Amino acid sequence: xxxxSHLDDCGNAAIVDITDKEPSVRTAEAYGFIRASEAVxxxxxxxxxxxxxILAAARIAGIMAAxxxxxxxxxxxxxxxxxVGIRFEVIQEKSGIxxxxxxxxxxxxxxxxxALVGVSTALLTIYDMCKSADHNMVMTxxxxxxxxxxxxxDFCFKGDLTE
Numbered sequence: 001x002x003x004x005s006h007l008d009d010c011g012n013a014a015i016v017d018i019t020d021k022e023p024s025v026r027t028a029e030a031y032g033f034i035r036a037s038e039a040v041x042x043x044x045x046x047x048x049x050x051x052x053x054i055l056a057a058a059r060i061a062g063i064m065a066a067x068x069x070x071x072x073x074x075x076x077x078x079x080x081x082x083x084v085g086i087r088f089e090v091i092q093e094k095s096g097i098x099x100x101x102x103x104x105x106x107x108x109x110x111x112x113x114x115a116l117v118g119v120s121t122a123l124l125t126i127y128d129m130c131k132s133a134d135h136n137m138v139m140t141x142x143x144x145x146x147x148x149x150x151x152x153x154d155f156c157f158k159g160d161l162t163e
Contacts, residue, residue: 006075015075021108026149028103030115032142034123035096037134044097044130045090051129055088058099058129062086062122066103066114076113081105084114086122099123100145110150116142 008014043049070078101118
């Protein structure tokens with residue numbers, strides 16, 4: 001009909017039928033950034049926030065979110081993930097924290113949404129745990145960095161988000 005795989009022949013929303021697809025190893029990596037005050041970055045770096053180790057909590061939240069993407073995004077398949085990794089880098093000169101989420105499975109459909117949900121939730125957790133010190137935090141640049149595997153082939157982000 002329209003070329004969108006989540007629509008049936010009548011234009012109704014439908015989950016993509018992956019019954020006949022062969023499982024393969026699939027990986028996706030997503031990126032996001034949160035700008036925060038120097039006070040917040042200091043609390044995170046020194047683990048002095050009254051709520052504890054902010055990045056440890058955000059890492060767990062990101063992993064849990066990636067595992068539950070199918071419950072959050074309509075028409076996503078429930079996927080048995082084989083690995084979820086969340087990495088943070090405090091970048092003082094940009095006054096913020098970069099987050100990367102890498103997700104892998106051996107399945108019939110890709111894990112792009114899982115990586116994007118993981119990175120988004122990790123950043124939201126940082127915001128939630130630090131908002132008492134800074135309501136001016138801004139989450140930006142959430143996007144897919146790369147994907148490997150599957151019928152549509154590999155993808156690598158070629159854009160430039162630095163303005």
